[in-house]
Amino acid sequence: MSKQKAWLAFIFVALWAAVCQAETVQVQHGGDTFVSGGTISQTLDSSGDAFVTGRRVVAGGTSQGDLHVTGFDLTINTNAGEDLYAAGASVDVRGTVAHDLTAAGFSVRTAPSAETAGNVRLFGNTLTIEGPVSGALSAVGMDVILNAPVAGDARLLAKSISFGPDAVIGGTLTYSTEEKIAVPERVAPAARVVFEEVELSDAWDEWEGVRKEMPVLPGFASVFFGFLISLLFFVVLGALMLTFMPRRLERMRSSVAAAPGKSIVLGILGLALVFGMVPITAMTIVGLPFVPIAILAIFVFWTLAYALGAYSVAMWVFGAIGGGEEPGNVTRLLVFAGAICVIALLNFIPFVGWVANYTLVLLGMGAMTHALFHAMLGSPDVALDVDMKPIEGRET
Template identity: 75%
Template sequence: MPCFRTCFASIFMALLATVALSENVSLVHGGDTYLSGGTITQSLDSTGDAFVSGRRIVTGGVSQGDLHVTGFDITINADTAQDLYAVGGTVVVRGKVSEDLTAAGFSLRTDPASETMGNARLIGNTITIEGPILGSLAAMGMDVIVNAPIKGDVRITANSLSFGSEAVIDGILTYSTEEKISVPERVAPDDRVIFEKLDLGDAWDEWEDVRKEMPVLPTFASMFFGFIVSLLFFVVLGALMLTFMPHRLERMRSSVAKAPGKSIVLGIVGLALLFGMVPITAMTIVGLPFVPIAILAIVLFWTLAYALGAYSIAMWVFAGLGGTKDPGAVVRLLVFAGAITLVALLNFIPFVGWVANYTLVLLGMGAMTNAIFQSLLGSPDVVLDVDMKPIKD
């Protein structure tokens, strides 16, 4: 289930990023390594997958499984025995990747010391490729510079494309730019070069073709399997939230319980800001490569909001039925799982299921929006006059 696995990894990295704003976290569980914090300069020695999140990250060592990294300033010196996933403002890859490399960033570069044994998928504003790639390459950005040997096929979409002295492409080069460029013979001969004029409308047409091929009425077996997978996913997500951010989760849940109307209004504001990122990012032209990241952010926050809303309502009902005020993490997780199951069953009721799900999203999004606003603006205190005394009416 590659799609489910990718979504889980992305949402988990979002959780780590949230924790990283306040405290450092280091955990080894089941062979996997989890790291988050403001500044991380650590050598990895993970026998399984590794998850790293922070503002500034410099990683060394080895990850025997997949390596997932997210942050603002990322330098990856670690060798990855399987796949490498990286998202950040500035991303530099210097380690060796034994399988595939997937990375996105405003400034993205693979160092000459790096080597990707599988395929590379890169998205960014400025992409500089200096590390050899033994598989294929797919890159999309404003400015793309290729200065490394690539064994497989290459597909590049860019505003400007250039080739350095070390660039050699053994496969077929397909590039999309506004105007045709002259590709040096040493990079790839003319019979292995395909030019496709860049047209932003093509992306929408391709999406429409994919959408039409999607099944409209899934079988009962597919629906049941999807239900089980979704339930397991949310249970794991709930366990992670209760483990890594219990106090912050409790504060957000309390804000929903105290003022549900306020949470719904703030949820509408939060969703408006999220969905507004897509056209605003696209209108800047420079931000076109980051439109997929904006869409991913919508999916991440929508999922987190849904889970938070369900958890908040479940705990409110649990307390109303006479449950303890401060139950343990296991009880909280069981209550959350029961709520997710009940809400999922409501989906089979036309209209009612949609209203219930959307309300949960608004409640959860409102709690997160409120928490973000408070962290940015701070908590207002008693108003003081010039003599530093409380002002009386």
């Protein structure tokens, strides 16, 4: 199962759980496991990758593939067979990681039981490293506390750095603080300690040094690879929509073609409703934990609207230049992929690219808003026709 398909399924599961709010939803697909809900206490047993999201997550068990965990308060007891990725306000990693560990949060901690066979990359305000690291360690935060053995090199960027009794660095320690600190000999001998003074204005440059330690491609190759991933994602999304909801997709596309102006107006209304979920949810106080889910919903609806708008315009252009009236799904996907490529090129034109992208989002959002109103209220156009028809024998 590709990463793009996996993340798409994960988004759908997360949105379903957001509708159910308190209910935990678990789906098995292609060997991967998807879990989403409000408060989750789950023992995983995944033969592939595992994706877990919730306001509060307590995860155990094992994941034979990669493990992805997001939420507000995360306690990860799961043993990851490959990489572990975690992001939240509070992240507590207690399980073992067979490859690399990457985590970000306001407070991030790796417990003594969290042994990592590869590299560890941590980002946040307070970072506490107590789990042994067999590879290299990269930590960027306000306060970094190292109390674990690190077999490889360590690079630390922080306002304050402290070392516990179990801190031992087998490679070179490179640290960056505003002032030089005393590194105990038991942690690393002076010959293997490098101090790089940092000021707030130099923080970004130091971050670039940390980032370069991670496996990345050169600039142009990174952009091109990112485009290919995005193109593949949208093609997979289009294939799913054409397979599972072809009639509904055709109705929404037709509504854009029939009245693009009305779709743009409805798109503005739809975006206002979606973005309005964040402050309204926060104002209820009890809904504060669901604000991240509301933000996720904005991202999902924006992406779907963009794809629908691009597909609608592409099919209109295809028909205008003499394309078949009923093209097959393969042809539709090729036309859609071509539209994504053209739009990507437009992004290199200042202002024009932004206007084109935003217009597509409004068109797609308008079609989805029209479909929603139609499902909730019926067809307003038919009702208008009935109301405006004069009654015979009565003066109008």
